[in-house]
Amino acid sequence: GPKVLQIPSHQIIDMGQMVTLNCDPVSNHLYFYWYKQILGQQMEFLVNFYNGKVMEKSKLFKDQFSVERPDGSYFTLKIQPTALEDSAVYFCASSNRGQGNTLYFGEGSRLIVV
Template identity: 95%
Template sequence: GPKVLQIPSHQIIDMGQMVTLNCDPVSNHLYFYWYKQILGQQMEFLVNFYNGKVMEKSKLFKDQFSVERPDGSYFTLKIQPTALEDSAVYFCASSYLGGGQNTLYFGAGTRLSVL
């Protein structure tokens, strides 16, 4: 089936530093998402993105977070500066249509460890 690739699979970073998580969505998909999963807990929605803009974000999407997809390249999640509570697995997802009209495809996740 369609593949969403996330790079890297694991990132270790010191608290206060900047980190960028990269996502290569399914090639013809137009809607992009980030979800966060703290170890042992449920997956939580962070943000969705369409046509170069954030459509909706949750309370977990702090001011230190930003997303972009410059010129159809990677869809990125940047955290600057990082905090200890940002340690989690971040899942990227994409879909062709928005508004729940079809399924989301998820990447394998990037495990972020903030020390």
């Protein structure tokens, strides 16, 4: 089936540093999402993105977070600066509303902030 790729699969970073999580969505998809999952807990919606813009974001999407997809390349989530509570697995998803809003998820990027 359609695949969403996420890079890196895991990263350890010092608190206060910047991190960029990359997502290669399904090729004809136009809607992109980031979710955050702390170990063993719920998938929390962070943000969705369409046509170069953030459509909606949650309270978890702090000012230190930003997303972009320059020129159809990776859809990225940048955190600058990172905080300890940012440690989680971040999942990217993409969808094509022409086929119903079925979300296809990547395998997640595990971020550990120390």
